[in-house]
Each structure stands twice: as structure tokens, then as C-alpha cells.
Amino acid sequence: MAKRKSAAFLVGVDSYSLSPLQLSPFEVLEWVERNGGEGVQFSEVNLPRRRALDRCFLNELAACASEKGLYLEWGGGEHIPFDLETGTPKDIFKVNRRAAEQAHTLGVRVVRSCSGGLMRWQEDSLPTEVFLRAMAKSLRSQKKMLNDFGVILALETHFEFTTFELRRLFEMCEAEPRDYLGICLDTMNLLTMIEDPVRGAQRVLPWVVMTHIKDGGILIGEKGLVSFPVEAGTGVVELSKIFRSLLTLETPVNISLEDHGGDFLIPVFEPGFLLRFPDLTAVEFAQLLALANQTKKMVEEGKIAILDRSRWPEVCEARVKAGLHHLKNIAAELKRQR
Numbered sequence: 001m002a003k004r005k006s007a008a009f010l011v012g013v014d015s016y017s018l019s020p021l022q023l024s025p026f027e028v029l030e031w032v033e034r035n036g037g038e039g040v041q042f043s044e045v046n047l048p049r050r051r052a053l054d055r056c057f058l059n060e061l062a063a064c065a066s067e068k069g070l071y072l073e074w075g076g077g078e079h080i081p082f083d084l085e086t087g088t089p090k091d092i093f094k095v096n097r098r099a100a101e102q103a104h105t106l107g108v109r110v111v112r113s114c115s116g117g118l119m120r121w122q123e124d125s126l127p128t129e130v131f132l133r134a135m136a137k138s139l140r141s142q143k144k145m146l147n148d149f150g151v152i153l154a155l156e157t158h159f160e161f162t163t164f165e166l167r168r169l170f171e172m173c174e175a176e177p178r179d180y181l182g183i184c185l186d187t188m189n190l191l192t193m194i195e196d197p198v199r200g201a202q203r204v205l206p207w208v209v210m211t212h213i214k215d216g217g218i219l220i221g222e223k224g225l226v227s228f229p230v231e232a233g234t235g236v237v238e239l240s241k242i243f244r245s246l247l248t249l250e251t252p253v254n255i256s257l258e259d260h261g262g263d264f265l266i267p268v269f270e271p272g273f274l275l276r277f278p279d280l281t282a283v284e285f286a287q288l289l290a291l292a293n294q295t296k297k298m299v300e301e302g303k304i305a306i307l308d309r310s311r312w313p314e315v316c317e318a319r320v321k322a323g324l325h326h327l328k329n330i331a332a333e334l335k336r337q338r
Contacts, residue, residue: 008334009255011254011328011331012071012255012257013257014256015041018317019044028040035324039072039254041072043075053102062107073110073112074110075099076111076112077095077113077153078095078096078113079113080160100146104149110153113155115160117159128161131161132165132168132172146180147179151180152209154184154209155182155184177206182208183204184208185213187214188229188235189212191288194284195284195288196284196287198245199284201245209253210253213255215230215231217304226306229261229262233329234326235298243334261308261310261312261315262312
């Protein structure tokens with residue numbers, strides 16, 4: 001695995017960012033090594049033909065990463081014990097046991113968990129507290145299994161729960177930092193959940209064990225706020241401030257770049273929508289509006305723009321290379337300042 005020469009970050013890439021290239025996991029490792037990355041977080045796996053995701057394959061992948069000196073991180077976990085399309089209960093113990101076993105075989109200590117999202121965008125969705133109680137019951141029963149595999153299940157800050165709610169979930173699960181539950185910090189997704197990225201990162205900082213470092217912008221539109229990802233290092237997410245916070249963690253985390261196209265409507269003008277975010281304060285909402293004003297100026301100056309998801313394959317490789325370069329520069333500057 002990659003060797004950390006100092007307390008500085010290792011900077012790599014999340015495999016989802018490269019999905020249009022249709023690379024095998026071994027080719028993803030080669031791409032990242034060739035472009036100066038220091039590791040890969042596999043949130044998805046494009047298996048080669050006639051290969052299965054078995055112990056033999058995982059051992060080969062771990063050996064390949066070790067030979068190249070790259071860190072490995074793994075995905076495949078889930079934390080919502082419901083099928084979000086049907087509302088029926090779902091056995092996520094089996095899902096997470098499989099992911100934890102795979103991570104253990106790879107020699108990986110954290111597994112990213114992502115179960116879907118945008119529930120409170122749907123009027124007929126279950127109340128958030130119902131999700132939290134069901135999750136707490138399910139995840140508490142998985143503690144021994146995760147501990148036995150030496151794995152932390154890292155819940156992504158996705159479009160499901162705010163950092164306030166994730167903290168309450170950890171309290172309900174009696175989960176201390178670095179025990180069996182943690183956070184995969186997606187910096188741009190915090191904007192979509194109406195959180196200031198710096199403040200949101202601070203709220204869950206002790207539990208952060210892996211990252212999706214993604215830059216972005218937020219605009220005021222006719223139907224509400226619109227968030228969108230941009231090339232890392234060019235948007236309004238204050239990555240340097242977040243990195244400085246991450247440097248205070250006792251156990252270093254890796255910086256895994258994620259990027260993609262698309263945009264996300266946050267219908268704050270709809271009656272009742274903001275009531276589904278009971279922890280949102282006027283101070284933080286004002287900060288979000290300030291970021292929207294900053295984004296507007298940057299768009300008008302031609303510095304950033306919303307990229308339609310259909311166009312991501314055209315720019316994917318160039319933008320991930322550039323984003324990786326930006327993040328390595330931020331990490332290097334922080335190292336010089338220490």
C-alpha cells in the first residue's frame with residue numbers, strides 16, 4: 001500500500017469519476033499512477049470479462065495496488081434498511097457483511113456506505129426520524145460483525161441526511177469515533193443538503209474516516225437553489241479550510257477526488273420544504289446565500305458553469321487530471337505551512 005512520508009495527505013481518485021472510460025480496476029490503478037495520484041477509492045467496480053469479485057480477484061487487486069504504492073479504499077456498503085423505491089424492509093446486514101469481508105481481504109479498514117438519497121424531496125417519503133430509528137436498530141446489530149472484520153462503515157454525506165442527523169444517528173448507535181461507524185465526507189453534497197461545507201465538515205469531523213473531495217457551486221434559480229459540481233479547486237467549496245480541519249485528526253485520512261456532471265434542484269421556495277431541515281439556522285442559510293452570490297459572479301465571469309451529465313464523458317479525463325493537480329497543490333501548500 002501507499003506509504004505516507006509525513007502527516008500530509010495522500011491524494012487519489014474515486015473510481016466513479018472515471019466511469020465513462022470503462023476501465024477495469026487494474027486499468028484504474030494504472031490511470032491514477034500515470035497521472036500522479038496516490039490511491040483509488042473503488043465506489044464501483046467494472047469487472048473484466050470472465051472475472052468474478054472473489055477472493056482471488058481481490059488479492060490480485062491488492063497486490064497490484066501495493067506494487068504501485070497506491071492506497072486502496074472500498075465501497076459497497078449500505079445504511080438504510082429499506083428499498084427506497086418500494087418502501088419494503090431490506091436486509092443490509094448481508095450487504096455490509098459482504099463488503100466488509102471484501103475490504104478485509106484487500107487489507108482495507110473502511111467501507112463507504114451509500115444507500116440512495118433525495119428522500120425529503122418526495123412528499124410521500126417516510127419522515128426522517130423513522131429512517132433514523134430503523135437505521136440505528138439495524139446498524140447496532142452490525143457492530144460485532146464490523147469489528148470482527150476490523151472495518152468501519154463510512155456513511156457518505158449524500159442526499160439522505162444532514163450532518164446534524166448523522167450525529168444523532170451515531171448517538172443512537174452508541175458509536176464513538178473510530179469504532180464501527182464513520183463518515184465519508186463528500187464536501188459538495190453538503191451544499192445540496194443546505195449546509196455550509198466548512199461548518200458541516202466541522203460537525204462530523206471526529207467521525208471522518210474517508211473522503212469524496214468534490215468542489216461545486218450553488219445558484220438561485222426560478223424554482224429554488226441549484227447546486228452543481230465543478231473542477232476541484234475552482235468552485236466555492238473552501239477546500240483549504242476543510243483540509244486544515246482534516247489535518248487535526250489523530251488518524252490521517254486520504255483525499256479521494258470525486259467529480260461528475262449534473263446539477264441538483266433544492267426547491268427551497270416550495271411551501272414546507274425548508275421545514276424538512278429543522279436544524280437549519282438563519283446564520284447558515286445566510287452563508288449559503290453568500291456562496292450563491294459568489295457562484296453567480298464566477299459564472300458571469302466565465303470561471304465555472306453547470307455541466308450537463310450527458311457531457312461528462314467529453315471532459316471526464318481532462319477534468320479529473322486537472323482536479324487531481326489542484327488537490328495535490330493544496331495538500332503540498334498545507335504541508336509547507338506546517
